[in-house]
Structures are given as structure tokens and as C-alpha cells.
Amino acid sequence: MYRYDEFDALFVRERAEQFRGQVARRLAGELTEDEFKPLRLMNGLYLQLHSYMLRIAIPYGTLSARQLRKLGYIARKYDRGYGHFTTRQNLQLHWSQLPQVPDMLVDLAEVEMHCLQTSGNCVRNISADHFAGAADDEIEDPRILSEILRQWSTLHPEFSFLPRKFKIAVSGSAADRAAIMVHDIGIQIVRNNQGETGYRVFVGGGLGRTPFIGHEVGSFVAKADILAFVEAIMRVYNESGRRDNIHKARIKILVHQIGADEMRKRVEREFEEIRQSGALQLPEQEMQRIAAYFRPPDFEGLSHISPEFEHAQKTDVAFANWVKTNVHPHRMPGYAIATISLKPIGQTPGDCSSDQMEALADLMDEFGQPEIRVTHEQNLVLPHLRKRDLFALWRKLDALELGTANHGLVTDIISCPGLDYCDLANARSINIAQEIARRFADLQRQHDLGELKIKISGCINACGHHHVGHIGILGVDRKGVENYQILLGGSGAEDASLGEILGPGFDSEGIADAVENVVATYTQLRHGGERLLDTYRRVGPAPFKERLYAR
């Protein structure tokens, strides 16, 4: 993984000390809240319902065992012994106390971590495919470009006061596991007919109150040109993005207003100007230097078939079920990728205790895993496992309540913290996720339903990605009462689409029944192995509406 150089290390340490001074001045009355708020937000510190919330950046979702252990330690020492992994691959601690936050930042800096770019109108923490470096369909590790973009964007003076926040995601495969189509900029690593790798660039995707799927603005940007190209997009946005209305300030609104063709023209014009000046060419040597940090571990020459692994699947049904959904093909023979579900039935999606973090770090050491990944679907991933180790690993995960076999199934629900924690929320999401998961807990039934992604947001800001759920649920406040709308037909993958609201919402007692009715309608109508999403795309909303709103 990437290691800080002396400048990075000094910078994050200095930032922690700067913030210590700022907190002291706030508590001494030298700074008002209006003056202090932008400073705390620059360090990922929000005021939420019950306390301060610290949002810790996990660049491209990669953590070492040392870092994960430290996160567990910080959550226990300063917070309430757990953290919440988010759809932006970050970790949130919801019970932080202002005087202790500088110490938390110092502790984070010790393991090359920080809270930079987790708030404010800047380029936010870059997210990437959680199977990076391991996926069998990968062209190139997306974290190399993500790290380059991180170094380029951190404290970039031209892009520190954008009209609004700016989110970038990178995928190294045709399969989109990073939701690139719903980011301000989505980058897909592609290979052309000459066998060269380059970048396909999308702009103007996003969720929130006005959701859009991104538009392609570059079909094949040469590697050396990518910073110039991204800078061209940022310049068009910085110049023309609206600053008069916070709800219309994201780049997606600009793209929608001027049209994708005009956006493309403006980006190309700006790109040409930057390119002619020759200022922003990415040197091959620098790219190689950064790539070296993401070199995969030394793989053993293993056979595709592991007899131990095959035997364990035949003799242990629970393990076989876990393998079915949570184990994925690796690019090296004899290896596999494993998803560690943070969605045990009835628990809070994405939550992980300090004990679990520390135990996982120990397992990483025991099974020779230098890295663990955080997914935007609020799970964790061990990317480079020997197949022969999977059974032993799973038994240990299961003992930690981390062995749930539900990845991609109906109980693998994305949920924002909602009104249980969040200052912006209008309705709770966690309790709805828990209730739905309990209803569908039967694993046989989950397998029968196949891939089915439910995503829940407690307000229109859509941190729970409800627009791109196969079933999306949006919590709203209806005359002081929590009410839930159902959307169908969304996808955040390579077949990206936005879900459509079916009709009037349901109260908190009725929403799980409504989801059951949607699923029942699907099972009646589906052809063969169709997913709910496929059935919906084929038949449209009418039969679902009929069933849901039948009198």
C-alpha cells in the first residue's frame, strides 16, 4: 500500500496540532461557532444529534492491519467502542468530544491517516473498486490513479473553494463495483485496440435531491493526460457551476443545464489549453513510483483446485453457503477474494465494534493479509486469500459475528445512519433495514431471490444510495411522522439506472410489508433466473403498483 513520505507525515501531524490550537481558541472564546465551523469541517468534524461525529478518510477503502487496529483503539478510547463504515468508504465515529479530537487526529497520523477531504466544498476522499488488485476482470489497479488524484487534489489551491463538494470514483474493470456512474467524476480504466490502457471519463453523475447518471466526456484519455483532463473538468465547473443556490451547485446540475455535448466541448477546450501549455503531463516515472506501492503480494504458485477447500464445502453447509455469495474469483490460481459482511441479521448495517476491528487485524496477520478493504456497500473485503485457508478463516469470522453469508442478497442492505444519529435525516433507516433483514432471514429464500440490492436513506441527501437500489427506500417526514417511499429499478453497477418512485409512501410499520409485496410480485412474474431488477425492467412498474396499492 501507499506509504507516506516525510512531507505527507509532517503535514498530517502539523494539521492535528493546528486543529489543537483551533479547538483551544474556540473553547477560550477567541473563535465563534461561525468562524470555527469551517475549520472543524476541514477536519471531518460534524455536530450530529447526540454529539460530535468524526469522519475518518479511508482513501480508496484500503487499510493495513496496523491501521484497522488503530481505528479499533481510537473508537474504544475516545468514542463508544464502535464505528460506522459509510457508502463513501469512510469510517464515522458518532460520539466524539471536541477537546479530544486533536488527540484522535494525532493517533490517526501515527498510522498515516487523517480526516482530510471528508467534508467541505473540495475534492472528497477518492473511492475505488474494493476488489482492486485482486479481481479477475481487472485491467489495472484503480488505486494507482486514485492515489495520484489524492496527491493532486489534497489542498489544491484552485479547487479548495469549489461551488460544492466533489466526489470522484475509479474502477479498474468493466464490472462497476465503485458506483462510478453516480459520482461527480467517474473514471473507468479501459484498454484500446492497440492494447494500451487509458481512461474513460464520466461526469455529472450523482444522487441527492436531483439524481443523475453520469455522461461520458472522454472515451479514451491517455494516461499521461489524465490530470490535465480532470483539471479541465474542474475548471469548467469552478467557472460555471452555480454558487447562488446550494441545491443547484453540484456539477451534475451544470451538466444538466448546459447539456452533455456542451459540457464535452467546454472540457475539450479547456483540456486543449492545459495540454498546449504542457504543464500537467503525468510523468511515467512518477506513475511507476506510485504503482510500486500497490504491487500485489508475492503469490505462491498454487493449483486452481484446493482439495481442502472443496472438501470443506461438501461437509459444511453453512460454509458452502458463505462461499456461494461471499467468495469471489481472484486473478491468481488457488486464491480468492472474500467479502466480510457487516450485515448480520438484525444489526446496524456497516457498524463494526472495536473488538471486531482488532480481531480482524489479528486475522489479517494470521492469514498473511497485508490489506483489508472497505466497500461502498458497507462491507469489508480480504482481497488475497489462499483458497485452502478459507474454511479456517470463515470459522474464525463466524465466531466474531462476521461470517454472515449474505453478500449481494436481500439482507445485505445499505443504510445510512438516518434519524438515529444524523442531523439532516427526516426518518430512521437502521430500524427499517433491521426489520426487512429479519423478515428475509431465511437463507434458502434469500438464495432463491438471488441478487437483490435494497438501499435505504433517511433523507433526500441519499447517503444510503436509495436511487440506485434494486429496491430503494427513502424516509421522509410526513407531518411529523416517519414515512417511507419505495423506488424500484435502480442500479449503481455497470448497468446504472435510477429507480422510480412507485407511489405514496408507507409508515414505519407498513414498509417491510410493502417490500414483501414487491418481492412477492417479482417472484410471480420472473422468468428463469431473472433478478428483481431484470423483471422490473421487463414489466415496468404497473404490476408492482397494482399489488402495493390494491384496495
Place this chain on the structure above:
Amino acid sequence: MMPQVLTANRLSVGEVVYWNAAKGWVRHLHEAEVLADDKAEDVLKGAGVRSVQERQVVGVYLFEVRVKDGSIVPVKTRETIRAAGPSARRDLGKQAD
């Protein structure tokens, strides 16, 4: 119009607190002072603003309540959750006291 309660978070530790003219900022909703609707705004502008200036609290605002059998019941779920703690974690927040 409904009676109201003045609330905020402690500047330092972030904890949810409520205003009571006799006791100052208190931790529990049942200790809060229920303010008649026509007086509430004055308390916000007086004690509320002063407490922010004195750096006791941050994010001060009023919310609506009903008084039922002597207990204070917030109109909105948001305030029920702030008063108790996360409904998804009964072991956390004031509900765990």
C-alpha cells in the same frame, strides 16, 4: 400553538442538553422547562443566545412538545431520539443511564 423546550448541545462534549431557568442547562428532557409558546422566543433570544456567547452550548433552538400526564413528550421523532439516544442502540445515550 404548542409549548416548547429550548435545547442545544454542550460546546465541549457535544451532549444534548435542555434549558431550565432555575437549574440552567440540564441533561434530561424531564428536567427541562416547558415554555409557553408566546414566551419561548424570548428565552431563545435571552438565555439561549447568552449561553452560546458564554460558550456553554452550541446549536441552540426550540422544539415543540406536548405535556401528557406530567411528562414532556416531543412532537417530532427527532427530539425523542435526541432525548433518549439511538433507537437502534438502546445501550447508548441517555436511555442507558
